[in-house]
Amino acid sequence: MSRRLSLAAFTAVGLLMSVTVNVLAADVRPSTRPDLQGLSVRLCGNPAYPPVSWISPDDRVQGVNAAVIRALLQPLGVKVDDLQNSNWRRCLKEVELGNVDIISGFRTEARQAYMSFLETPIVTESIYLYYPVDAPVPFFSWEDLSGLRVGVLMGDSFGDGPDEALRRYPELEQVSTQDQNLLKLADNRLDAVPMGKLSGQLQIASLGLQGKIGYTATDVSDYWYVGVSNRSPLHDWLPELNERLRQLLKSPALINSLLQRQQALYLESEQRQQKGAP
Known part of the structure; x- marks a missing residue:
């Protein structure tokens, strides 16, 4: 009997050692995630x-x-290729295909089918309705605008509800730049254009259209999020990126400083273009 017990005990110890070795081996097994250092x-x-x-x-x-x-x-040692010669709609398609790794935009149900958004929003954006100053358009609901000539940027989104209403508009004009929309408004070739409060007012000033275009608030105020393509190697690092972004955006002073700097850079860039300077 004692011999049987000792053999059983020996077998149990052997199994325990085998499991322990396997666990330790799993712990030291190289990660299958791509290395961030040097990733482009x-x-x-x-x-x-x-x-x-x-x-x-x-x-x-x-x-x-x-x-x-x-x-x-x-x-983190990641190289960011920021060269872009496509419109926003094409940009989103490239994210879906996995040719673009990372963007920022509103978080919608359609986009979440092919990209994952980091948890911390970057900045909030209020959507305003712009119109010719001599033909004001009051905003009550997105459905009420369906009989008007409405201009939108290709690929733009204002949330699932407004997007569904926009798709039913009989006279929806899609363009590749907001300059086109604003110039059409100034010439009364459009009735209304929904776009961001910050960007709309900045581009109106840049184009010299103050006094020609009016605006009113809509019921949409949403956040810009960082979106990572589900096909990107960055997708394997979402937990770390989430934590790093949360720490990065702890101070509201960062965004305020960036807003001021980017506004100045944009206006400077537009002035150089208008003067034809290199």
């Missing part, structure tokens, strides 16, 4: 929302959001 990723942005998001004359993604994304990734 593509950044894409909405060209029509300065100072939050815009594209410079040399086709570089600029704005508060791009500055935050660079501050998030570059200290």
